[in-house]
Amino acid sequence: MRGTIRSIYLLSLIISAGVNSARVVAQPETEQSLVAQHWVDSELQPSTLSRDEQLRELQWFINSSLPYQGMEIRVVSERILTHWYEANVLAKAFYELTGIKVVHELTGEDDVIQKLSAQIQTNQNLYDAYINDSDLIGTHFRSEQVVALSDFMANEGQAVTLPTLDLQDFMGIKFTTAPDGKLYQLPDQQFVNLYWYRHDWFSNVAYQRQFLAKYGYALGVPQNWQAYEDIADFFTNDIKEIDGKRVYGHMDYAKTDPSLGWRMSDAWLSMAGVGDVGLPNGLPVDEWGIRVENCRPVGASVSRGGALNGPAAVYAIDKFVSWLNLYAPPESSSLNFTQAGEWPGKGVIAQQIFWYTAFVADLTDPSLAVMNEDGTPKWRVAPSPVGKYWQKGMKSGYQDTGAWTLLKNTPLKRQQAAWLYAQFVVSKTVSLKKTLVGLTPIRHSDIQSDVMTKKAPYLGGLVEFYRSNAREVWTPTGTNVPDYPGLSRFWWQYISKVVEGTLSSQQALDQFATAVDKHLDMLSKRSSHPCAPKLNDKQPAQFWLQQNGSPKPVNLDEPKGKTLPFEEAINAWY
Amino acid sequence: MHGTRRIVNALLYLILASFAVQAEPVKVLTYDVAPFAFTNGEQNQGLLIEVLDELFKRSELEYMVQFLPLKRAIISVEHDNNTCVLPIERSQEREVHFQWISPVLVSRYGLFDLPESQIYLTTLEDAKPYVIGSFLGSGVGEYLKDFGFRVELTSSNRQNVNKLLRKRIPFWAAELVSANHLMKKAGVNLTPELVFYTSLRAMACNKEMDFKKAEALQASLLSMYHDGFLTALYAKYGTEI
Numbered sequence: 001m002r003g004t005i006r007s008i009y010l011l012s013l014i015i016s017a018g019v020n021s022a023r024v025v026a027q028p029e030t031e032q033s034l035v036a037q038h039w040v041d042s043e044l045q046p047s048t049l050s051r052d053e054q055l056r057e058l059q060w061f062i063n064s065s066l067p068y069q070g071m072e073i074r075v076v077s078e079r080i081l082t083h084w085y086e087a088n089v090l091a092k093a094f095y096e097l098t099g100i101k102v103v104h105e106l107t108g109e110d111d112v113i114q115k116l117s118a119q120i121q122t123n124q125n126l127y128d129a130y131i132n133d134s135d136l137i138g139t140h141f142r143s144e145q146v147v148a149l150s151d152f153m154a155n156e157g158q159a160v161t162l163p164t165l166d167l168q169d170f171m172g173i174k175f176t177t178a179p180d181g182k183l184y185q186l187p188d189q190q191f192v193n194l195y196w197y198r199h200d201w202f203s204n205v206a207y208q209r210q211f212l213a214k215y216g217y218a219l220g221v222p223q224n225w226q227a228y229e230d231i232a233d234f235f236t237n238d239i240k241e242i243d244g245k246r247v248y249g250h251m252d253y254a255k256t257d258p259s260l261g262w263r264m265s266d267a268w269l270s271m272a273g274v275g276d277v278g279l280p281n282g283l284p285v286d287e288w289g290i291r292v293e294n295c296r297p298v299g300a301s302v303s304r305g306g307a308l309n310g311p312a313a314v315y316a317i318d319k320f321v322s323w324l325n326l327y328a329p330p331e332s333s334s335l336n337f338t339q340a341g342e343w344p345g346k347g348v349i350a351q352q353i354f355w356y357t358a359f360v361a362d363l364t365d366p367s368l369a370v371m372n373e374d375g376t377p378k379w380r381v382a383p384s385p386v387g388k389y390w391q392k393g394m395k396s397g398y399q400d401t402g403a404w405t406l407l408k409n410t411p412l413k414r415q416q417a418a419w420l421y422a423q424f425v426v427s428k429t430v431s432l433k434k435t436l437v438g439l440t441p442i443r444h445s446d447i448q449s450d451v452m453t454k455k456a457p458y459l460g461g462l463v464e465f466y467r468s469n470a471r472e473v474w475t476p477t478g479t480n481v482p483d484y485p486g487l488s489r490f491w492w493q494y495i496s497k498v499v500e501g502t503l504s505s506q507q508a509l510d511q512f513a514t515a516v517d518k519h520l521d522m523l524s525k526r527s528s529h530p531c532a533p534k535l536n537d538k539q540p541a542q543f544w545l546q547q548n549g550s551p552k553p554v555n556l557d558e559p560k561g562k563t564l565p566f567e568e569a570i571n572a573w574y
Numbered sequence: 575m576h577g578t579r580r581i582v583n584a585l586l587y588l589i590l591a592s593f594a595v596q597a598e599p600v601k602v603l604t605y606d607v608a609p610f611a612f613t614n615g616e617q618n619q620g621l622l623i624e625v626l627d628e629l630f631k632r633s634e635l636e637y638m639v640q641f642l643p644l645k646r647a648i649i650s651v652e653h654d655n656n657t658c659v660l661p662i663e664r665s666q667e668r669e670v671h672f673q674w675i676s677p678v679l680v681s682r683y684g685l686f687d688l689p690e691s692q693i694y695l696t697t698l699e700d701a702k703p704y705v706i707g708s709f710l711g712s713g714v715g716e717y718l719k720d721f722g723f724r725v726e727l728t729s730s731n732r733q734n735v736n737k738l739l740r741k742r743i744p745f746w747a748a749e750l751v752s753a754n755h756l757m758k759k760a761g762v763n764l765t766p767e768l769v770f771y772t773s774l775r776a777m778a779c780n781k782e783m784d785f786k787k788a789e790a791l792q793a794s795l796l797s798m799y800h801d802g803f804l805t806a807l808y809a810k811y812g813t814e815i
Contacts, residue, residue: 074772076772087699088697088699089699091697092696092697095696101696103768107771110666111774114664115772115774122796122799122800124799126772127772257667258666493670
């Protein structure tokens, strides 16, 4: 009965696609090729491919999936608009093209990680593929439980690897490649944390004059933390009200909650300049303050050569707390990530040091106070300002890619079917349309397209960022972190104590670094992987602080604030 | 000499005390939800009761089960050493407050309909135009409501079987093991049109509970997955992991 219903449905697609079939060149009029025409014409536009190229790519999926027809596979990802589109529109298209039914579950990122860990530990095939953040790359390649996609594509996955996948076209491919040179994850969506500000307020001539008179430099996009602080003070304490509303020069959140940890682990310390020079992450010390030697994490505390409790990290946390207390709305210290996310749209915030571009789609809602009548935003995003320990060549912010991950204990046939779906939702046939829906671009070809040029004025600087070299300098957690799920939970536990005033930044970071060292030591005893942690012996802090690079000694400089106009702030990265 | 005797006595006391802690049965708190855990006053039954039985047997630990409402059970476990609660969600907020034995339960949720239904679901979104039955307090009901589905809640899940059979709702969202249990009671056997969500549940133990007990329980749980015990148990309850 159900089969009959499906046939009737497919027939209706074929009839509707038939109207356009005259345009198809050399396509066999099979049922499935007509279904492909239907999807290309009705949904998968625009694309950087021509219509014929799209149809050829879809024909490859139709042909390659024949051995898997009738299978039902299960995949899981976090709950963002991009994945909603995949789960409800693209999974349907894939099924109608290939006959492989995909249950694409949506849940919290935390739950995705728990499920992935559970599959590894229990050896039960809970899901056939996972989309999880590339922050886990350091965990994955050491675990030996994750399929190295570069090996898979060359061997058992060769017949189901899309010839037009074009790996070099993915902007985040470096983030999902391990020190062993192998690709472990395939990027599916990508977002970045950027400086966010009210371009209309910054363009106000009266405010510009007032700011210049007080600080001696122009009101613009801050290039360093001193300028950010000056602007925060200016709007919170000098301007105070705009259009009868109390306004603030800074927005953040600090509720004792796991999301406080993301604020920090999503690279607050990198902006301050805690790590070493090196991209995508500092080497030998990264922005978590973890030192590696020959790919082996050797410690986070200064006494072991790390920087998590060094002067730069103390400076970073002190600034976080003081800005929160001095310049943010009083409610902010009791807000979590989700609650704070609504604030920029209220029209009372002048700037935010970093803001997740995954919210661009939400913050371009025409009904919001931060939108112009012509559909362009009153706000802009730009590269975030950096702290006084930051040096050229260092990572200066956070970007991440949610990426397809296959586990070794998934049966091969199910891996292959899931790999087909994974490639489908990132294929060039699909990716530009998906980018326009979710605004989480993954491909160079999409971001450079004419379509995105036309869209750019409506996205507040997102396209300009991705077209600049800054996209290489904003990066995810790197391979120095050997157990992301185990270590990430420490952040909010220790930083919350500073926010609550029970510990100073130095005290909390000392405890935090000790906890990380202890965890690394535990991992070293459990793993024989050549890149498993192996703690350095303790040395007096001065030993490490006198070496070049991170951990860095106290910097007593008080740099003057520096700003640039929006265009120059973006061009600085071209 | 006296000093030596005191040291020997102290050591003996410590050894005996450690045996006493080891020997003290772990108190496991759960709540009444058939067919996972329920009691007729004399005998405890259900899938989780069978899991516990095997888990503690393999860990060579004594235990006792007590039924309590979930909120009270969680508060008790936060305060009382040697106490655990299951099944609960292992969230980041809860993570640091307990020692975890996980996953003790893998639940799949499906949308059930009548065999003669003409509605074909490829994705969950295909069910958007229709009313979905669930019950008050159901996590999956909340999940669907969050995504904008029209969810009609009853006071008990059992009522949804009748509503579905009387065609008052086209779909019923239910956990597969519970659904099998309720359908058996109603004398029907329906299959889900779409299995759309998976959840994992854990056992949370007091943070101060002997770490070796928690370690033994976790190792035993994993062995139950690895040797097929849990696969067979789920099959007995009419589903698969």
